[in-house]
Amino acid sequence: MNIGIVCYPTFGGSGVVATELGKILASEGHMVHFISYDQPARLDYFSQNLFYHEVTVSTYPLFQYPPYELALTGKIVEIVKSAKLDVLHVHYAIPHAAAAIMAKKILKDINGIRIPVITTLHGTDITLVGKDPNYEGVVSYSLNQSDAVTAVSESLRDDTYKFFKINKPIEVIPNFIDLKKYNRQINKSYRNAFALPDEFVLMHTSNFRKVKRIEDVITIFANVLKTKPAKLILAGDGPERRAMEQMCAALNISAHVLFLGKQDAIEKLLSIADVFLMPSETESFGLAALEAMACSVPVICTNTGGMPELNKHGYSGFIANVGDTDAMTKYTLELLKSEATLNQFRENAHQHALQFSTDKIVPLYEKLYESLLNESH
Ligand code: GMT
Secondary structure, three states: OEEEEEOOOOOOHHHHHHHHHHHHHHHOOOEEEEEEOOOOOOOOOOOOOEEEEEOOOOOOOOOOOOOHHHHHHHHHHHHHHHOOOOEEEEEOOOOHHHHHHHHHHHHHHHHOOOOOEEEEEOOHHHHOOOOOHHHHHHHHHHHHHOOEEEEOOHHHHHHHHHHOOOOOOEEEOOOOEOOOOOOOOOOHHHHHOOOOOOOEEEEEEOOOOHHHOHHHHHHHHHHHHOOOOEEEEEEEOOOOHHHHHHHHHHOOOHHHEEEEEOOOOHHHHHOOOOEEEEOOOOOOOOHHHHHHHHOOOOEEEEOOOOHHHHOOEOOOEEEEOOOOHHHHHHHHHHHOOOHHHHHHHHHHHHHHHHHHEHHHHHHHHHHHHHHHHHHHO
8 A cells, every 4th residue: 555644753642653653554565655844753764665755834924824734735735646645644633634634625626536534633632732712623624524533542532522523433543562672671781870779760751741740750759759769760852841950959859860851762761660650631642651561661640531541550550630749659659669569560561561562553554544445446
């Protein structure tokens, strides 16, 4: 199949999922064409089946807001024709679904080409940005006009029905993990570079936006530090980083907290962690938590969005209400109370991650593409 994938190129979850999906599809023999404004961060190699098409937006003094959606629409039309795409899969509704639907109409009306569009919803496109009254009508229309809509969790599917006027089924296809890459790789000397032998390692990775509530990560860690020797590893970068560095300084715990910035080999870091903290305000799926679980790291997360579908309370980690840092501290200490407890939770977390393995989930997308192709013939 010739598959077009439209995504954000950044380290955010939707771009990561889209890129990993494209790489797997290419390795199975499909021709995969990425369309984005920059080379996707995870598109770290090319093969004969992988292509990247850059969307460039021309500027003009009149354009206070250069029209990215129009440039993207034009690029989609061009690539559908030149690469003879069979399906177009767009990740994150805004503005990708709207651009895809406009391209679909242009291709049908002008060129007589039918291109099935699949829109995959990832989270904030529905729960935060999409709900904005300025976008709501366009998002509803674009989803209804898509040939198929998927959501990465049941909770996100339910939110989509709640916030938008959707008149079609939304299929839940959860995110997936490559277990060959994400597994616990024990490397004592690497661990020793970050923590003393008797210290526990707590970890959080994200794009440091407000929705991640990193202040709760730091509060939990500061509480844990009162009774356990520990280090906190914070990987990633974003708007909240500066404030979080200041918070650590104010709490006098900076020497115990490592701000590492954006990291590529996240599985190596996860392999030295004992607990993963994800106290987000909302999280449609929580891909970073799945990466941790695959590396045998139990997760402490909040009872919000799709996270309870991923993390099993009392089995692969613990779940608390948003903002309840006392409960999350208690649960973290529960995990750290003995080596046997921690090892049991590690094993459970890994076992639970197996159900999200690439070979179980990616075929669901392929099946969906095939069904849409059959419909069009
Ligand atoms: O919030 C992020 O980290 C980025 C955002 C995105 O769309 O780029 O992530 C969303 O999609 C991820 C992949 O499906 C999910 O794992 C995240 O839970 C989701 N983020 C939120 O819902 C806040």
